[in-house]
Amino acid sequence: MITVKNIVVSFSKRQVIKKVSFQVKEGAVVGLIGPNGAGKTTIMKTILGLLKFEGAIQINGSAVTVNNHQALTKVGALIERPAIYPFLTGRQNLTLYCKNQQDVLDLVTSLEMTAYVDDKSKQYSLGMKQKLGIAIALLNQPEFVILDEPMNGLDIEATILVRQIIKKYADGGTSFLISSHILSELEKVITDVVLINNGEILVEKPITELIQNEHQQYKLVTNNLAKTVALLDANGIKSENNETYLMIDASRILEIQPIIYAHGIQLLELSPITIDFEEVVVNVLKEREVNPK
Incomplete structure (x- = not known):
């Protein structure tokens, strides 16, 4: 057109x-x-x-x-x-x-x-x-x-x-x-x-692709966050502890479940951290300021 x-x-x-x-x-x-x-x-x-x-x-x-x-x-x-x-x-x-x-x-x-x-x-x-x-x-x-x-x-x-x-x-x-x-x-x-x-x-x-690309982190909740953090660290998986849940990079999600199950930890929640359109736009603009072409 x-x-x-x-x-x-x-x-x-x-x-x-x-x-x-x-x-x-x-x-x-x-x-x-x-x-x-x-x-x-x-x-x-x-x-x-x-x-x-x-x-x-x-x-x-x-x-x-x-x-x-x-x-x-x-x-x-x-x-x-x-x-x-x-x-x-x-x-x-x-x-x-x-x-x-x-x-x-x-x-x-x-x-x-x-x-x-x-x-x-x-x-x-x-x-x-x-x-x-x-x-x-x-x-x-x-x-x-x-x-x-x-x-x-x-x-x-x-x-x-x-x-x-x-x-x-x-x-x-x-x-x-x-x-x-x-x-x-x-x-x-x-x-x-x-x-x-x-x-x-x-x-x-x-727009669906833009927003989906920004859903790169997941929320992880278990019955023992401290032990979960230690296990993830031992396996080279970075996490961010927000006291009640962990933030995990989406690329490592498939590795996490077998690890925590093998050590008797209960998985209570695993869900993408949603981000709205305004946040996506702001993130892209900020990223370009930090990393210009």
Whole structure:
């Protein structure tokens, strides 16, 4: 669907995006994540042909360039803030961009905007404006949608609603590239992760694989932790004693059970130590700081 290959973006001769490459497959929901200033919005603007760049960007085989936006005819986007006209109603704003009025009706209903869609948009709250911007991005059955901080200003109910809509469109084949600092919400909708920092990609992989790779330690509980530690040490197996349980490297798990059983120790618990998405991201960023390329 979308291929970004070795793109370089420079401002005043300073490279802010450094040979970035990644793909977004059909129906995938890719989370573009990273710290403030990492280059997320710059990448999104570049894909939309709004910034000069080196390298290549293709959408369904068509090249994106600054002077030729033909490849973007089936692309929807919400970047930084909704592009709405304040003295028009929400419905009028949608009608400006739509090719099919039924599409407007469907989005107004699915995003639960009926109560205010015919009010002037200058009267909208931040959350209302955000939903209108998302609706504009989803008009005309796009094949690829870019959303920059789509959860900004949304309450819990609206956030859940937007998540459901994104999944619905993705199930229908629409691809998404989404940036958000609310990682706990992003985790619930994305299929893949592109982690960027200082204009460089640190990670590009499915979210399940990223999180699974971080589950490298297990919690071990026995009826005699002191004796267990001594036995593990004697067999060259490192453990971290947290008073009520031991932390063990996942690669040594298969060796542990025969050892403790042979010495009459009861195994009470052996389970992976779970880590959430936010912790995974922080760990990767910290690791790269300690061990840069």
